[in-house]
Amino acid sequence: MSLITVERKVLDMNDKIAQENRLIFKENNIFVTNILSSPGAGKTSLIEKTIECTKEKFSTVVIEGDIETSLDAQRIDALNIPVVQIVTNGACHLDADLVKDAFKNLNKKDANLLIVENVGNLVCPAEFDIGENIKVVILSVTEGEDKPHKYPLVFRESEVLIINKIDLLPYLKISLETLRSNALAINPKLKIFETSCYSGEGLEVWCKWLENRIKFFD
Numbered sequence: 001m002s003l004i005t006v007e008r009k010v011l012d013m014n015d016k017i018a019q020e021n022r023l024i025f026k027e028n029n030i031f032v033t034n035i036l037s038s039p040g041a042g043k044t045s046l047i048e049k050t051i052e053c054t055k056e057k058f059s060t061v062v063i064e065g066d067i068e069t070s071l072d073a074q075r076i077d078a079l080n081i082p083v084v085q086i087v088t089n090g091a092c093h094l095d096a097d098l099v100k101d102a103f104k105n106l107n108k109k110d111a112n113l114l115i116v117e118n119v120g121n122l123v124c125p126a127e128f129d130i131g132e133n134i135k136v137v138i139l140s141v142t143e144g145e146d147k148p149h150k151y152p153l154v155f156r157e158s159e160v161l162i163i164n165k166i167d168l169l170p171y172l173k174i175s176l177e178t179l180r181s182n183a184l185a186i187n188p189k190l191k192i193f194e195t196s197c198y199s200g201e202g203l204e205v206w207c208k209w210l211e212n213r214i215k216f217f218d
């Protein structure tokens with residue numbers, strides 16, 4: 001019983017800071033995309049590709065979240081994009097307070113898109129609002145079509161599902177149609193894209209959608 005109370009307090013405090021973040025992001029006229037997935041589904045790869053295909057339209061900055069290492073931040077830094085790495089030292093998600101601090105330390109002059117790569121995990125990050133405009137969940141085709149039913153919260157909370165690594169489909173038994181219908185059964189409003197960060201398939205459609213989504217945010 002007391003454990004449940006503590007957890008509620010932590011989430012209430014997080015929601016309060018997330019609302020403050022939302023105001024700060026709005027004041028800075030910056031659209032915030034929170035990217036979630038299990039480890040290795042392709043979050044950093046998709047961020048790299050998104051930066052590349054939207055560079056004429058947006059000035060992007062990135063916050064990276066990892067349990068250990070700054071390897072992902074190094075990949076973004078190599079593109080000359082301002083980036084701050086949060087190392088959680090074991091925590092399985094980013095929270096609003098960590099993102100607030102990281103945002104303060106970000107060189108964000110003229111930026112209008114902030115992409116946050118959350119810690120690789122399909123469970124905890126979905127519970128923590130960080131003040132983002134949209135959550136995007138990535139699922140790679142090797143993870144199986146049952147994941148929306150097994151990890152429903154992240155699919156419920158996300159506006160977008162990106163099914164990544166579709167270049168691997170010829171080697172797998174997964175049905176994309178079943179995966180899509182499982183995801184839509186959990187969240188009928190999900191916007192679904194199919195991408196390959198290797199072949200480039202589907203990336204333009206995703207980037208165009210993001211451009212429009214940012215154009216019309218208030």
Ligand SMILES: Nc1nc2c(ncn2[C@@H]2O[C@H](COP(=O)(O)OP(=O)(O)OP(=O)(O)O)[C@@H](O)[C@H]2O)c(=O)[nH]1
Pocket residue numbers: 037038039040041042043044045046072119120164165166167168195196197198199
């Ligand atoms: N075949 C294939 N491999 C991919 C694709 N996208 C990413 N990968 C590979 O998948 C592995 C993980 O990609 P990352 O982008 O590092 O994944 P991540 O989700 O950021 O991983 P974590 O940050 O560790 O959770 C790397 O070896 C990528 O090269 C894709 O579309 N197709």
Ligand SMILES: [Mg+2]
Pocket residue numbers: 043044045072117
């Ligand atoms: Mg990564």
